[in-house]
Amino acid sequence: MDSRTAAERCAVVGDGSMGATLAHVMAAGGRECVLWCASPATAEAVNRDHRHPARPAHALDGGLRATTSLADALDGASLVLVAVHSTAFAAAAGEIGALARPEQALFSATKGIEHPSLRLMSHVLRDAAPECAVGTIGGTNITGEIMAGQLSSLVVASPSTEARERAARALAAPHLAISASADLFSVELVSVLKNTVSIAAAIGLGAGMGYNALGLVVARTLAEIRSLGAALGADPGTFDGPAGIGDIFLTASSPQSLNRRLGMELGQGRGLDEIVAGLPEVPEGIGAVRAVEPLAAGAGLSLPVCAAVADILEGVQPPRALERVLIEAYWKELG
Ligand SMILES: NC(=O)C1=CN([C@@H]2O[C@H](COP(=O)(O)OP(=O)(O)OC[C@H]3O[C@@H](n4cnc5c(N)ncnc54)[C@H](OP(=O)(O)O)[C@@H]3O)[C@@H](O)[C@H]2O)C=CC1
Ligand SMILES: O=C(CO)COP(=O)(O)O
Structure with missing residues (x-):
């Protein structure tokens, strides 16, 4: 029987290598995790082959499920990580905001800034979903090394203690040094x-x-x-x-x-x-x-x-x- 629990359900929005990597880490840690993919071909490759087309050498956790439906991905997720390029982030955040529930915590994994507004990604998330706790993920985390099981770091930051503890718990893995900060900005x-x-x-x-x-x-x-x-x-x-x-x-x-x-x-x-x-x-x-x-x-x-x-x-x-x-x-x- 699969011991994954709904209480630990997580979603990742963004089907680039960062999104797939974070989703893999959480699924490998036993959390129920759904990866939202813009590309049907990527979703199919994840579900059928447990591989990301851009990184075929790295096997993804077999429990990770991919979908092209954002509503499906977000349904029941207590934690939503967004790893979409900054140039497309506001559009993704708008769609997330239309579906998000106040109890869901939204974290950006995108190390980018919006032009010309110069908004940071957590500001974009907060503007799109004002009732949700928001945060960011920083640190030394090139995806190829995380996927290879090499020591890497994640800094989870959010003014919400509950949200950053939730993110730190969900991302826990033996090769990841995770630190938490209340200083999101x-x-x-x-x-x-x-x-x-x-x-x-x-x-x-x-x-x-x-x-x-x-x-x-x-x-x-x-x-x-x-x-x-x-x-x-x-x-x-x-x-x-x-x-x-x-x-x-x-x-x-x-x-x-x-x-x-x-x-x-x-x-x-x-x-x-x-x-x-x-x-x-x-x-x-x-x-x-x-x-x-x-x-x-x-x-x-x-x-x-x-x-x-x-x-x-x-x-x-x-x-x-x-x-x-x-x-x-x-x-x-x-x-
Ligand atoms: N790769 C890494 O090692 C790390 C990445 N990050 C951060 O994660 C974020 C995502 O990066 P990564 O997953 O590597 O890959 P991508 O740059 O490929 O971004 C992933 C997602 O952004 C979407 N996207 C939409 N429009 C654009 C656009 N104009 N240009 C680029 N992407 C677009 C992609 O959709 P589509 O597939 O349809 O193009 C995809 O879903 C980055 O902001 C990066 O700072 C952080 C740490 C490590
Ligand atoms: O920030 C990153 C790793 O921590 C990602 O680095 P690059 O976008 O330069 O590949």
């Missing part, structure tokens, strides 16, 4: 801004700068986003944890990171459209890099290294512009 903002540092670091590597430069790029770009976070009200300590420096180190160094691949290719002089066309998914860091300047302007800050990264992303400056802006930043401080 800090964890979510840091999880977005960190990609700016990862992309900057990878631009330097792609452009042929050395590891002295790599350390410098990381230190300076991190200092800039830390000052931005502080100005916006985020706890600077969050930058020191797995959602901050941990995720920066991961996405600046892992060959599996999309944001690293984007930065490396920018550094090699490729254009953004060409790079994105060659990647399996659109890196969330593009939106993060573009968001820093308006966020900084709103806070009255000037962040020259982040501004140079944005110029390099848009092809306005060459990758080596990073060197000049870094040297100038330090000379300026010397006075």
Whole structure:
């Protein structure tokens, strides 16, 4: 007899690799879990072969069920995780909001920011479903390593104690270090801004700068986003944890990171459209890099290294512009 209980029922919205991975983790932990898929072919592959078409090497838990009906996925779920790209998040949240019940907790796993509103994903969820508790999931969690059973981390953040405890319980697995935070804004903002540092670091590597430069790029770009976070009200300590420096180190160094691949290719002089066309998914860091300047302007800050990264992303400056802006930043401080 299947011991899965309705009390632990969970839903995941989003059929990319993150959605499938989180759904697998919860199903493997014995929770009844339903994965909502936009694509009927993906739903069929999950149900029939217990594989995600984009990751055929990784077997999904046999108890995981996929559906193309959002109402079916959400029915009776106490926890709903949303792993849809930020550009499609508001549309998904709108549909979720129309079906959600107040007792359901909604968590975003998306490390992105909406343009041009600059809303974080939990704000999008809260606006769509004001009666539900909302939260986010950060940490060092590249899906390929989670699926391979390698040590990874999840930071679950929500002002609702009940909601974050529910999410932490549902995601518990022997290879996952799970931490919880009541400071949703800090964890979510840091999880977005960190990609700016990862992309900057990878631009330097792609452009042929050395590891002295790599350390410098990381230190300076991190200092800039830390000052931005502080100005916006985020706890600077969050930058020191797995959602901050941990995720920066991961996405600046892992060959599996999309944001690293984007930065490396920018550094090699490729254009953004060409790079994105060659990647399996659109890196969330593009939106993060573009968001820093308006966020900084709103806070009255000037962040020259982040501004140079944005110029390099848009092809306005060459990758080596990073060197000049870094040297100038330090000379300026010397006075
Ligand atoms: N992959 C990873 O290792 C990790 C990912 N994340 C976060 O999870 C989120 C989802 O990422 P992931 O699952 O990897 O993959 P995807 O980028 O493929 O996003 C997954 C979902 O978003 C939908 N989507 C709709 N419109 C778009 C669009 N314009 N561009 C891209 N996707 C769109 C996809 O639908 P369709 O299939 O129809 O395109 C799919 O359901 C990201 O925001 C990322 O920050 C966080 C940690 C690790
Ligand atoms: O944030 C992530 C892992 O923690 C995902 O990284 P990429 O989107 O760069 O692959």
